[in-house]
Amino acid sequence: MSTAVKHVNKKFGDVQALYDVDLNIQDGEFLAILGPSGCGKTTLLRLLAGFESLTDGAILLDDSEVANNKMVVPPEQRNVSMVFQSFALWPHMNVREHIQFPLRHHHFVDRALKGKMADRVNEVLRIVELEDFSDRMPNELSGGQKQRVSLARAIAPEPKLLLMDEPLSNLDAELRMEMRREIQALHQLTKASIVYVTHDQGEALAMADRIVVMNKGKIEQIGTPEEIYYYPKTPFVATFVGKANLFKGTWHQSSVFTLENSAVSWRDWGIPDEIKKENLYPLRPEQITLTNQTQDQMTGVIRSRQFQGKEYHYSVDVAGQTIIAHLPISKKMEIGEEVAIMPLV
Numbered sequence: 001m002s003t004a005v006k007h008v009n010k011k012f013g014d015v016q017a018l019y020d021v022d023l024n025i026q027d028g029e030f031l032a033i034l035g036p037s038g039c040g041k042t043t044l045l046r047l048l049a050g051f052e053s054l055t056d057g058a059i060l061l062d063d064s065e066v067a068n069n070k071m072v073v074p075p076e077q078r079n080v081s082m083v084f085q086s087f088a089l090w091p092h093m094n095v096r097e098h099i100q101f102p103l104r105h106h107h108f109v110d111r112a113l114k115g116k117m118a119d120r121v122n123e124v125l126r127i128v129e130l131e132d133f134s135d136r137m138p139n140e141l142s143g144g145q146k147q148r149v150s151l152a153r154a155i156a157p158e159p160k161l162l163l164m165d166e167p168l169s170n171l172d173a174e175l176r177m178e179m180r181r182e183i184q185a186l187h188q189l190t191k192a193s194i195v196y197v198t199h200d201q202g203e204a205l206a207m208a209d210r211i212v213v214m215n216k217g218k219i220e221q222i223g224t225p226e227e228i229y230y231y232p233k234t235p236f237v238a239t240f241v242g243k244a245n246l247f248k249g250t251w252h253q254s255s256v257f258t259l260e261n262s263a264v265s266w267r268d269w270g271i272p273d274e275i276k277k278e279n280l281y282p283l284r285p286e287q288i289t290l291t292n293q294t295q296d297q298m299t300g301v302i303r304s305r306q307f308q309g310k311e312y313h314y315s316v317d318v319a320g321q322t323i324i325a326h327l328p329i330s331k332k333m334e335i336g337e338e339v340a341i342m343p344l345v
């Protein structure tokens with residue numbers, strides 16, 4: 001299903017949660033909405049689901065308007081399912097009943113699917129590997145199993161659009177990794193469009209076809225994971241997604257960057273114009289090397305060093321700024337040492 005969010009504004013009383021959000025989601029696409037707490041991710045998802053009314057703008061599902069400032073088509077009349085962070089299971093229903101529920105009650109479930117309800121429930125139980133748990137109640141399941149029930153309930157009615165609100169954040173680190181793979185496999189299998197809300201850049205980069213980065217109710221950038229990671233267009237995206245250091249200085253004819261309070265220049269490696277306009281030079285921690293050859297180089301002093309197995313993470317004081325650099329363990333520097341900071345790009 002194709003989805004269009006057209007210039008949507010959303011206010012809760014005096015609080016404006018979304019500003020002019022404009023976005024198209026292709027049929028079958030896996031789109032991640034990434035941003036810090038309070039940036040409006042959940043609000044956007046709830047508008048897509050039909051749980052909220054919008055203040056201005058419109059939402060279209062397959063070219064048909066489902067929300068504008070005068071009306072909202074309710075969730076059960078949209079071909080949409082949602083997976084919640086809290087699992088949102090019903091304590092009085094067993095696993096099988098959870099999966100049956102949307103097949104019985106959603107308006108958009110077609111007759112053919114309703115006619116083979118028992119088969120569909122068994123098929124979904126198999127997909128999420130819960131065949132042996134179909135009679136269990138929610139309080140008899142682990143966190144990972146609960147989230148699988150919540151996924152099963154969502155995919156059972158074959159929705160064209162699957163909305164996921166931080167579905168893995170209540171699981172431990174190892175299980176999160178496993179469930180990432182399972183959600184990717186579900187996407188391949190169902191071919192539904194997925195809108196996946198997260199504040200975890202690792203999840204968004206790993207799973208999505210495209211990422212929408214949001215900040216303070218606005219879209220900062222939309223792009224593939226590679227575009228967002230390698231070519232952030234705003235200082236916010238550069239620091240939020242790639243944890244980039246932003247060096248201050250001056251761009252000359254958009255090709256050479258001179259560092260602030262220094263005669264040292266660095267070359268352009270395809271830095272987006274939007275960042276150049278701010279006279280900034282972004283370097284992620286792994287794009288920096290530190291050496292003892294300090295002559296004619298940008299220098300700083302090592303403040304801290306953390307051993308991380310494959311590498312050392314250094315923080316370095318440079319011209320009133322603290323920057324982070326990740327170096328292989330062959331490059332061991334001492335705290336207090338003066339070092340040259342050089343781009344690896």
Ligand code: ATP
Nearest residue numbers: 012015016017036037038039040041042043044199
């Ligand atoms: P988180 O990652 O913490 O869940 P979020 O990015 O999903 O955050 P939203 O829940 O969409 O953010 O909230 C966006 C803004 O709207 C916040 O400032 C929030 O306080 C406000 N907000 C959300 N729901 C309501 C509500 N029902 N009434 C008033 N303000 C609200």
